[in-house]
Amino acid sequence: MRSSTIYDVAQAADVSTSTVSRAFSAPDRVRAATREHVLETARRLGYQPNPHARALVSRRTQTVAMVVSDITNPHFFELIRGAELRAKASGYTLVLVNAEESPRIELEQIQRLTRSVDGFLLAASRQPAENLLQLAATQKVVVVNRRVPGLASVVLEHAEGCRQMVSHLASLGHESVVYLAGPQNSWMAASRWAAIRAAAAELGVHARRMGPFTPTVASGGAAADAALTTDATAAIAHNDLLAIGVLRRLADRGVRVPADVSVVGFDDIFAADLCTPTLTTLGGAHADVGRAAVELLLTSMDQYREQAPQLVVPSELILRRSTGSARTSDLSDR
Amino acid sequence: MRSSTIYDVAQAADVSTSTVSRAFSAPDRVRAATREHVLETARRLGYQPNPHARALVSRRTQTVAMVVSDITNPHFFELIRGAELRAKASGYTLVLVNAEESPRIELEQIQRLTRSVDGFLLAASRQPAENLLQLAATQKVVVVNRRVPGLASVVLEHAEGCRQMVSHLASLGHESVVYLAGPQNSWMAASRWAAIRAAAAELGVHARRMGPFTPTVASGGAAADAALTTDATAAIAHNDLLAIGVLRRLADRGVRVPADVSVVGFDDIFAADLCTPTLTTLGGAHADVGRAAVELLLTSMDQYREQAPQLVVPSELILRRSTGSARTSDLSDR
DNA sequence: CTGAAAGCGCTAACAA
DNA sequence: TTGTTAGCGCTTTCAG
Numbered sequence: 209m210r211s212s213t214i215y216d217v218a219q220a221a222d223v224s225t226s227t228v229s230r231a232f233s234a235p236d237r238v239r240a241a242t243r244e245h246v247l248e249t250a251r252r253l254g255y256q257p258n259p260h261a262r263a264l265v266s267r268r269t270q271t272v273a274m275v276v277s278d279i280t281n282p283h284f285f286e287l288i289r290g291a292e293l294r295a296k297a298s299g300y301t302l303v304l305v306n307a308e309e310s311p312r313i314e315l316e317q318i319q320r321l322t323r324s325v326d327g328f329l330l331a332a333s334r335q336p337a338e339n340l341l342q343l344a345a346t347q348k349v350v351v352v353n354r355r356v357p358g359l360a361s362v363v364l365e366h367a368e369g370c371r372q373m374v375s376h377l378a379s380l381g382h383e384s385v386v387y388l389a390g391p392q393n394s395w396m397a398a399s400r401w402a403a404i405r406a407a408a409a410e411l412g413v414h415a416r417r418m419g420p421f422t423p424t425v426a427s428g429g430a431a432a433d434a435a436l437t438t439d440a441t442a443a444i445a446h447n448d449l450l451a452i453g454v455l456r457r458l459a460d461r462g463v464r465v466p467a468d469v470s471v472v473g474f475d476d477i478f479a480a481d482l483c484t485p486t487l488t489t490l491g492g493a494h495a496d497v498g499r500a501a502v503e504l505l506l507t508s509m510d511q512y513r514e515q516a517p518q519l520v521v522p523s524e525l526i527l528r529r530s531t532g533s534a535r536t537s538d539l540s541d542r
Numbered sequence: 543m544r545s546s547t548i549y550d551v552a553q554a555a556d557v558s559t560s561t562v563s564r565a566f567s568a569p570d571r572v573r574a575a576t577r578e579h580v581l582e583t584a585r586r587l588g589y590q591p592n593p594h595a596r597a598l599v600s601r602r603t604q605t606v607a608m609v610v611s612d613i614t615n616p617h618f619f620e621l622i623r624g625a626e627l628r629a630k631a632s633g634y635t636l637v638l639v640n641a642e643e644s645p646r647i648e649l650e651q652i653q654r655l656t657r658s659v660d661g662f663l664l665a666a667s668r669q670p671a672e673n674l675l676q677l678a679a680t681q682k683v684v685v686v687n688r689r690v691p692g693l694a695s696v697v698l699e700h701a702e703g704c705r706q707m708v709s710h711l712a713s714l715g716h717e718s719v720v721y722l723a724g725p726q727n728s729w730m731a732a733s734r735w736a737a738i739r740a741a742a743a744e745l746g747v748h749a750r751r752m753g754p755f756t757p758t759v760a761s762g763g764a765a766a767d768a769a770l771t772t773d774a775t776a777a778i779a780h781n782d783l784l785a786i787g788v789l790r791r792l793a794d795r796g797v798r799v800p801a802d803v804s805v806v807g808f809d810d811i812f813a814a815d816l817c818t819p820t821l822t823t824l825g826g827a828h829a830d831v832g833r834a835a836v837e838l839l840l841t842s843m844d845q846y847r848e849q850a851p852q853l854v855v856p857s858e859l860i861l862r863r864s865t866g867s868a869r870t871s872d873l874s875d876r
Numbered sequence: 877c878t879g880a881a882a883g884c885g886c887t888a889a890c891a892a
Numbered sequence: 893t894t895g896t897t898a899g900c901g902c903t904t905t906c907a908g
Contacts, residue, residue: 211657213885224895229887239893259658260597261885265900269594271658279626280619282812289613292640301655304638306626321635323545324593324605452816478616482786482817547901558879563903573877595901599884879908884901891896 212253221249232257233266263324271301272505273321274329274498275314279306281423283447283475283494284331287352290498291329298506300326309422311335311393322347327505329498330354334393350505352497354395355518360508362501362519366396366474369490369523370403371410373444373472376488376525378411381534382442382470388431388454389419390446397446400474404444416440421450428453436461441469441534448473448480448489455483455530466532476526485529492523546587555583566591567600597658605635606839607655608663608832609648613640615757617781617809617828621665621686624832632840634660643756645669645727656681661839663832664688668727684839686831688729689852694842696835696853700730700808703824703857704737705744707778707806710822710859712745715868716776716804722765722788723753724780731780734808738778750774755784762787770795775803775868782807782814782823789817789864800866810860819863826857 218225223246230238231246238246263269274291276284288304295302303325307314311334318328327348333340337356343349344359351361377385387404390397401417408415418434421427423446432454435443445451451473458465465471465485473480476491500519552559557580564572565580572580597603608625610618622638629636637659641648645668652662661682667674671690677683678693685695711719721738724731735751742749752768755761757780766788769777779785785807792799799805799819807814810825834853 214887215885225885226887226896227894229885230894233887237893242893256653256657258598258885260594260603261900262887263594263900264592264598264885264902265887267900279623282616282619285614285616285619288638289640292613292638296651301637301639301658303635304622304626306623317630319590323590324635479813479816482813484816484818548903549901559901560880560903561878563901564878567903571877576877592901595884596903597884598886598901599903601884877908880906882903882905884903887898887900889896889898892894 212255213258214255216253217246217250217255220253221246233262269324269326270299271303271325272327272329272502273303273305273318273325275305275307275318275331275333277307277314277332277334278309279304281447281449282477282479283449285478286494287331287498290495291502292498293495294499294502298502300502300506302502307334309334309391315339318343327508329501329505331501332394332396334391336393348505348508350501350508352501355399358516360504360516360518362497362504362521364492364494364497365520365523366400366490367403369492369525370400371407372525373490374404374407374411374413374415376527376531377442377470377472377534378413380442380470380532382413383534384414384416384438384440385442385444386435386438386440387415387417387419388421388435388443388445388450389417390421390423390450392420394420394446400446419446421446423447423450425449425453425456428455429457432457432461432463435469436463442531443469443471445471445473448475448477448487451487451489451530452479452483455485455487459484465530470531470534472531476524480526481528488528488531489526490523491526493521497521546589547592548589550587551580551584551589554587555580567596603658603660604633605637605659606661606663606836607637607639607652607659609639609641609651609665609667611641611648611666611668612643612757613638615781615783616811616813617783618665619812620828621832624829625663625836626832627829628833628836632836634836634840636836641668643668643725649673652677661842663835663839666728666730668725670727682839682842684835684842686835689733692850694838694850694852696831696838696855698826698828698831699854699857700734700824701737703826703859704734705741706859707824708738708741708745708747708749710861710865711776711804711806711868712747714776714804714866716747717868718748718750718772718774719776719778720769720772720774721749721751721753722755722769722777722779722784723751724755724757724784726754728754728780734780748774753780755780757781757784759783759787759790762789763791766791766795766797769803770797776865777803777805779805779807782809782811782821785821785823785864786813786817789819789821793818799864804865804868806865810858814860815862822862822865823860824857825860827855831855 480487814821
């Protein structure tokens, strides 16, 4: 059962194929009456445009790809959801791609898709900036939660957020904090550390960095152990997953949170409000980030703007039970 | 900068376009030496096949769509991940589609994609069976966590799982349980209730059903309140999200879990091991479900098999802290 | 084993 | 406003 084509519709409606084509893709270039007639017969024949034929000639696929570093990280759920909704609203399809925390796989997947999508959303990309710039030379690209000079980007605010975080800890009497860093090649990890370090200096708090750690619950054990070798009374984990792993390990070792040590994370994932104790974390409207990123991508495809806008979505420090007053003596005493 | 086509390669390699085409899509129909030569020049020119041109004539898109009822439900993460990995392994791209818990949106999205994918994975579809059968008449379809006579399906085992669940509760002295049901048109909800009811009857436990409830944390409040109007000493929630919402509401109302009432869920999401108390739940290898579903879809596209296999992936009852001995007096006493 | 040639279904000049 | 026509890049008979 071959499905009907533009020819069938043209014949049935007694117009030319281009009129049918226009009725669908440029409605205002057809007289209202004919358009109606065409659309009606199309409906009657169950005609649906073939996206591949369309893409072949128009070079637009109505599809965007979103590459995430790890599809199972709950942090991405809202991001994906926001992006998906926004894409759908403009008749675009979102293809989700998992980089499995591997820069190599990330690049392979991107290459595989260059011909089948109109643009890329790269979330927390681990590629060196030069790779991204090179990609952007031939593809529309928006980087998410990363900033690259010359590329359009959307990031969740974190410089000020980190400052608030350190300030919150300082006000609780913490004089030494440790940042349990994310992956080596993560822009976010570097950027957060810079902000934390600056805020700490400003507030007279001692800050050190340890790691890198894979941002998973499993890595939290090692991260906690590392933190305990220092005099820090507060640990800032690269994300909530790592923070939850830290909480687990601390509980196992009999270290009380927040009585002995405070712990904070990033992302405000769903589980941050469920773990014990509940987790203080830097959250924000991740769905808005996804939405904005798609929007940037779509507008950068329509108009010919070369500004490479850099959007920032506000963040919010969520205070929960994992932070409290600093102990007088330090952790390594134990 | 027009990217190179099959013509460029043909010319550069001094062969015909069909030979180039074959070198890529039917390697064994080209002499090894020519194939090598073609592939080499293709590489040199940076040639990559245009998937749309290919799809237009071959009618295969190398893409499958996975429709999930709610993309933010953590239960789907592993499912998606398994499906994505399996698809990639065969050179297929997975398009993720969110039905936003709406049968109408689900159908719209499916229709939108019929021309651009080779098949559909429908996870927890809320469509009436007839719609699915009708869809399957023109598209390759595998339903996931649902069974429809005549359609290929993969489900996580739950009949025996429900029996174990009820048996676990019975052995703790629970004589009356309540199932807090999922959405009205959810096959899973109906199927679980049937299994729970049967197991309860067999074990001399009284079982009732309440609901339907939207399977979210937010709905857990209403579900908990409903459960407390009964004499049940154990509540079986449709999924972990609902169960977590129930735990919250019970804590707010001062009802102790499991001292006063036991709670169990389904899915074993990440958060089930983080909430307080940790949640007893029916888990399983969700990634395997996703993997198997894609595999079924791909093989059903290759060979011409009309058996519509119905796969079952084993489940596992995970005992945690939310279940314990039944109180002697019932809940509504309070 | 390889080549020639006819489309796949649609869009986009260009004409009328 | 509408029609004619030439491809988009590839696969696939059909010959050789």
